[in-house]
Amino acid sequence: MTDLPSLLERTWRDDYGRIVATVIRVMGGDFGSAEEVVQEAFEAALLQWPREGVPTEPRAWLLRAAKNKAVDRVRRSARLGARVDALEVIARVEQELAPTLDGRDWQAHPDDSLRLLFTCCHPALAEDIQVALALRTLCGLTTEEVARAFLVPAATMAQRLVRAQRKIRDARIPYVIPEPDALAERTRGVLHAIYLLFSEGHSATEGMELLRMDLCAEALRLARLTRSLLPRHPEVASLLALLLLHHSRRRARVADDGGLVLLDRQDRSLWDASEMKEGLEQFDAALALGAHGPYTVQAAIAALHAQAKHAAETDWEQIAALYGRLTELAPGPVVELNRAAAVAMARGPEQGLALVDDLESSGRLTAYHLLPAARAELLRRLGRWREAEAAYRRALALVRTEPERRFLEERLREVLASTPPTS
Amino acid sequence: MKYLLMIYENEKAWETMPKAETEQLMGEYSAYTDSIQKSGNFVSGEALQPTQTATTVRVRDGKRLTTDGPFAETREQLGGFFLVEAKDLDEAIALASRIPSVRLGCVEIRPVVDFSGTMG
Numbered sequence: 001m002t003d004l005p006s007l008l009e010r011t012w013r014d015d016y017g018r019i020v021a022t023v024i025r026v027m028g029g030d031f032g033s034a035e036e037v038v039q040e041a042f043e044a045a046l047l048q049w050p051r052e053g054v055p056t057e058p059r060a061w062l063l064r065a066a067k068n069k070a071v072d073r074v075r076r077s078a079r080l081g082a083r084v085d086a087l088e089v090i091a092r093v094e095q096e097l098a099p100t101l102d103g104r105d106w107q108a109h110p111d112d113s114l115r116l117l118f119t120c121c122h123p124a125l126a127e128d129i130q131v132a133l134a135l136r137t138l139c140g141l142t143t144e145e146v147a148r149a150f151l152v153p154a155a156t157m158a159q160r161l162v163r164a165q166r167k168i169r170d171a172r173i174p175y176v177i178p179e180p181d182a183l184a185e186r187t188r189g190v191l192h193a194i195y196l197l198f199s200e201g202h203s204a205t206e207g208m209e210l211l212r213m214d215l216c217a218e219a220l221r222l223a224r225l226t227r228s229l230l231p232r233h234p235e236v237a238s239l240l241a242l243l244l245l246h247h248s249r250r251r252a253r254v255a256d257d258g259g260l261v262l263l264d265r266q267d268r269s270l271w272d273a274s275e276m277k278e279g280l281e282q283f284d285a286a287l288a289l290g291a292h293g294p295y296t297v298q299a300a301i302a303a304l305h306a307q308a309k310h311a312a313e314t315d316w317e318q319i320a321a322l323y324g325r326l327t328e329l330a331p332g333p334v335v336e337l338n339r340a341a342a343v344a345m346a347r348g349p350e351q352g353l354a355l356v357d358d359l360e361s362s363g364r365l366t367a368y369h370l371l372p373a374a375r376a377e378l379l380r381r382l383g384r385w386r387e388a389e390a391a392y393r394r395a396l397a398l399v400r401t402e403p404e405r406r407f408l409e410e411r412l413r414e415v416l417a418s419t420p421p422t423s
Numbered sequence: 424m425k426y427l428l429m430i431y432e433n434e435k436a437w438e439t440m441p442k443a444e445t446e447q448l449m450g451e452y453s454a455y456t457d458s459i460q461k462s463g464n465f466v467s468g469e470a471l472q473p474t475q476t477a478t479t480v481r482v483r484d485g486k487r488l489t490t491d492g493p494f495a496e497t498r499e500q501l502g503g504f505f506l507v508e509a510k511d512l513d514e515a516i517a518l519a520s521r522i523p524s525v526r527l528g529c530v531e532i533r534p535v536v537d538f539s540g541t542m543g
Contacts, residue, residue, distance in 0.1 A: 124512055171534045172424050174511035182513075 004049055007058070012042060015059050016140030017225075021112035023066050024137075029119075029175040031137065031165040033073060041065035113138065114177050114229040117222075121190040122173050129164045131193045135218055136161055138225070149215055187230065191239050191295065194222045198243050202250075216247055227282075234291030237282050238299045244279030245302035248272040260407040264311040276306050294330040297322050316346035333364040333371075341374055349378040369398035373408060380411065385419040425466060425535035426507055426515040431499040432528025434473045451523040459507065464518055468505035499528050506535070 016038065024034040041062045055061040120134040132150060135141045141149070147157035167173065178186040201215025223240045230236050252266035261267075283299050301322050308314040323339035336359050344352020356375050365371040376391030392412040399405045437445065452470075459465040477493040493500065505522070509515040512532070519530040 122512075124516070171532075172511045174513050176513075178513070 004046075004054065007054065008042065008045060008049075011058050011062065012140050015062070016042075017116070017138040018113055019059070019063055019066060020137055020140075021116040022063070023070060024116060025112055025175055026067075027070055027074070029168065029172075031168055032162070034070070035137065037069045037073060038062075038066050040069050111177060111229075113225060115175055117190055117226065117229070118177055118186055119168065119173060119175050121186070121193050122168075123186070123189055124171065124173055125164050125167065127193065127196070129160055130189070131197045132157065133161060133164050134193065134222060135197075139218055139221060141218070145214075149218070187233060187236070190226060191235060194219050194226065194243075195239060195295070197222070198246070202246055216243075216250070219243060220247060232289065234286050234289035235293045235295050237286035237289055238291045238293065238295035241279050241282035241286055242295050242299040242302055244275050244282060245299065245306050248275035248279060248306070254403070257406075258403050259410075260403045263305060266311075268309065268311075271306075279303070280306060294326060297326045297329060301326075314345070316342055320346045333359060333362075334368070337365065337371060337374055341377075344378055344381075349381045353378045353382070367398060369395045369400070369404070369408075371395075372398070376408075376411070376415075380415055383418075385415055388415045389419065424509060424511070424537065426509055426512075426518075427533045427535055428505045428507060428515070428519045428522065429501055429531045429533065430503045430505075430522060430524045430528065431497075431531060432502050432524050433498065434500050434502055436527060437473075437502075448523050455521060455523060458521075459505070459518060464507045464509060464514075466506040466508055468503070470503040471501060473502075474500045502528075 019041075020034055020038050023038055024031055027034045027037070044065050045058070045062060049055070116138050117134060120137060121130045125133065128150065132146050135146050135149065136143065143158045143161060144154045146161070147154040150157060152160075177183070198216055198219035201217075201219060220240075220243050223236075223243050227236050227240045249263075249266065249271050251272065252268065252270035253261055255261050279299075280303055283303050286296055286299065301319050304315050304319055304322075320339060320342035323335065323342050326335050327339055336355070340352045340355035340359065342352075343355055353375070356371070356378060359365060360371060360375065372391045372394035376388045376395060379385075379388035379391055389412065392408055392415060396405065396408050396412065399408060440448075456465065456468060474493040477491075479490050479492060479494050481488045481490075502524070505518075507515065507518050509518060512534075515532050515534075519525065519532050522530055524530070
């Protein structure tokens with residue numbers, strides 16, 4: 001028999017979100033109480049299973065325990081005079097959870113997870129709290145883990161989560177999958193939340209580490225879940241493809257000393273072949289569903305990189321064209337900067353530099369270290385050493401993660417070593 | 424559940440608006456009010472006189488202090504409100520997004536506290 005703590009931990013990881021999602025619904029959208037009830041059910045398992053043996057259907061046992069505790073709680077609050085239609089809630093708990101309780105019919109309410117995801121990502125909640133709430137409720141992360149993910153003290157995160165749950169209750173944010181006419185708009189929000197979470201993990205904006213694997217893994221988990229919940233939605237498939245393709249390169253992206261390794265210098269044998277394969281499959285699936293949005297274009301770029309066996313084989317001309325398309329679909333200075341870098345690879349550093357200069361004179365990315373860093377890189381390739389040096393120094397003044405700082409310092413040393421002495 | 428939909432917009436915009444446009448907006452408002460009365464969402468709704476007519480009053484240590492002007496000087500001002508009955512926030516958002524002024528300013532949605540359980 002697997003040891004009990006690890007069995008419970010796995011059940012928590014795999015099923016907490018689904019159990020909570022169902023209990024929130026039958027408890028009329030009460031997040032806080034539903035979470036407490038499910039946690040109490042897990043605590044009961046921790047006490048009873050060692051004595052009585054692990055039930056044949058652990059999940060069903062947990063759900064039944066949660067149900068009983070939910071009914072108790074509703075009865076108690078009814079006695080205390082809280083204004084809930086207790087009988088109605090109890091009837092709903094009994095009736096709706098009954099079919100789920102024999103374990104075989106576990107899939108009876110796949111919609112509950114989706115309902116929970118859409119409620120967590122409701123636009124009436126602030127963007128960062130949406131993801132935090134999804135991680136807490138749907139992925140079963142502890143408040144401490146969520147706090148760590150967002151680099152805030154646990155007490156701060158606890159307060160934010162409580163405030164969000166209170167808003168859901170008091171402003172009556174409905175626990176529903178949006179109506180078809182609002183679904184597209186609302187799915188965009190869900191995907192954006194997952195994308196932001198992954199981006200933060202993939203290129204941490206602060207701190208000692210370049211990648212925050214925990215965030216990437218959780219974002220992937222949410223993306224997979226959303227994909228399974230909305231199997232016909234093209235952009236969901238694109239987003240999953242995009243995340244998988246980026247995630248597959250994670251080991252090659254960080255050097256042994258924790259430094260940053262750019263794509264052209266990565267050891268491609270370190271790329272995760274199975275994740276890459278899955279990413280390409282998801283990308284094909286997205287295209288088959290008619291995907292063409294911004295995540296699709298980004299996934300297409302990632303797929304072109306994945307398909308190049310060596311950096312020199314990269315189809316930069318096509319990548320530059322895709323970035324051009326992306327500047328139309330999701331305009332923004334960061335996209336333009338990436339386009340400039342691709343153009344430089346496809347048609348030479350001068351053309352890339354012209355685009356970077358345009359961007360710089362527009363004054364839109366003045367506080368972003370990657371703008372002077374990109375400029376410095378192109379000047380270095382053109383052998384314009386003194387200008388490259390100045391640009392590296394500007395980038396160093398703006399950079400906020402330690403590995404990127406070291407990367408820039410190393411490049412600066414290379415440039416200084418190449419600079420001929422003043423005549 | 425009741426929600427208060429507070430309409431904020433730049434009242435100066437109304438002053439400088441061509442007459443035809445003002446009439447068009449007023450027409451839209453009356454059509455909107457009709458439609459939410461028919462759908463049963465309407466509880467009440469009023470337009471307010473501009474903030475230059477506003478008076479703010481406080482009582483401190485039993486003394487009344489009355490001042491000219493609104494509570495806060497802001498770029499957009501409270502110009503009117505609807506009190507609506509909606510089943511949840513999504514319905515309230517849908518109602519708010521049909522208010523004509525939502526295209527010019529914005530609408531703040533606030534759930535109304537229900538005291539009926541504790542006072543009854």
